[in-house]
Amino acid sequence: MMYGDGWMWGSGMGWGGWALMSIMMVLVWALVIAGIVLAVRYLGGPRQSVGRSHGSPQTSAEDLLAERFARGDIDEEEYRRRASLLREHR
Template identity: 55%
Template sequence: MMYGGDGWMWNGGWGWGGWILMTLVMVAFWGLVITAVVLAVRYLAGGGSHHNRAGGGSAPADSRAENVLADRYARGEIDVDEYRQRLTLIRETR
């Protein structure tokens, strides 16, 4: 009998230290469970993608196109006239 007259749980057990340890372990366990649930909900609700979230949201497609165009111009792949023409085209099709 584990909980009988001389059972380890009540007489001669870990005493208060055991109860404190069990309490801390349970708090840590439930903290991990709650954290896992919150992360799972955020992952599923957000579609699972964590990139392109600088500034709280993803950049619109036209803004990304402008960035790519600016990078090409900065690398010298296109000249200023082509840059302006394409930038105008991108902004007109919004």
Template identity: 55%
Template sequence: MLWYDHDPSGWGWAAMSVGMVAFWALIITFGVLLFRALARPERTETPRTGAPSSGAEQLLAERFACGEIDEDEYHRRLAVLRHDDGYRLSKS
């Protein structure tokens, strides 16, 4: 048997180059995903005592925490949200 064609052609070099880039891209992607999974902070459920239950109450609490509304306005609006006794904003 004659071994006269043992060097890769141009297509062989191209295939090896693409294969090497794909190999390292997979290794790096796996490493990044593994790092992100391990570095993610652990989520723990907080007890629901006193936590706002509805989206409106949560938004109101966020506005109060940011300082957009004061304490009196927060409690007044929270009372309206929790105990809707027929109070409406429009005058009928």
């Protein structure tokens, strides 16, 4: 009963079969964890990016202009000129 008669070795699977089963179990758990992560990210709602939001449809041109003025990219004269142009072309 020591060699070949036990349930573990008697089925003919041997070490190769057990190694394959171990690898498959790791792959199954990896797929389960990946599925949970993807579900949480999908169901978690939209993410808000940190930093400037150029190209975002919710940001108006006036908001971007005000942001540039607040950062000091443009001076007050430039801000007023561009803001009036934007208001004229609405």
